[in-house]
Amino acid sequence: MILASPTNTNSPEENTLEQFRLLCQKHGIKLTYQRLEIFRVLLSSTDHPTAEEIYARVKEKVPTISLDTIYRTLTTFEELGLVKRFYLFDDKARFDPNTKPHFHLICTKCQKILDFYWPEIKNIKIPDQVKKWGKINQLYLEFRGVCRQCQKK
Amino acid sequence: MILASPTNTNSPEENTLEQFRLLCQKHGIKLTYQRLEIFRVLLSSTDHPTAEEIYARVKEKVPTISLDTIYRTLTTFEELGLVKRFYLFDDKARFDPNTKPHFHLICTKCQKILDFYWPEIKNIKIPDQVKKWGKINQLYLEFRGVCRQCQKK
């Protein structure tokens, strides 16, 4: 498969391509059709999909792609800081393309994960016990509960 | 293997046995030597071990125990609310026998997990966005950083 022409228009499609071209250049990896489509799927996913879910979505555009390319590409993207890998309910890795600081709202019924932003949390007074322990680099916060839709059922 | 006599002395060993006997009775499961030793290992573990780690520890006392008994027993204990299962860095489940509300301090160098208590967190003002989403049942909080010992290296 040959990639689209290098000329940049202002369509969102072409912007993604151009953005991805620059990322590949910057990190010295090759721009392949597979990587581009995985990148697109990640950008449009707000539900923190598993590798299998990403596989299913990319397959619609690239039917010949294999699951191991998904895994390899996700690992590459993770190393470049484009996605974060995390584990939640089970042994399946989930991938979050949202690189802005945020937290998760998790419904324990439907297992859907929603991002939320809470910048004021920075002002929180961290307990002394935590300060004594060492140097804190990040705070992970997560609320678990039942979302509105599931409550209705 | 025949279990020790049912008479309760005040030694910590016997107290654990008696405590476990009552738990089994209450939940209607059989008191086996394997379950008791897994229970002991959990009680004495503050490092949130994986199933393999628990297996290695129990094996010192019960050399013939099998890994699948560890898994089955951990699942049973989880269902009874004696341990919590969670996923952190990888696809390996970790088990936490601490049933009191607490949070985790995680060293990203040595991967050690320390419990800490922060009851005042209950007074935190939960953002409206979170309240609108649904009913919150639990808050999970975790600090990641580098512990004192690892900083020295």
Next chain:
DNA sequence: GTAAGTGCAAATGATTTGCACAGCG
């Protein structure tokens, strides 16, 4: 005595890897 629990071995599911070919730079 009987149903629950255990150990063994094999199955399963997620993820990784070796290798030969394909395609980006």
Next chain:
DNA sequence: CGCTGTGCAAATCATTTGCACTTAC
């Protein structure tokens, strides 16, 4: 054109399960 990336199949690792035997109650 060379080396990185991909697809395939097989390997690996964590965890689960079927089955026959054991044991707590």
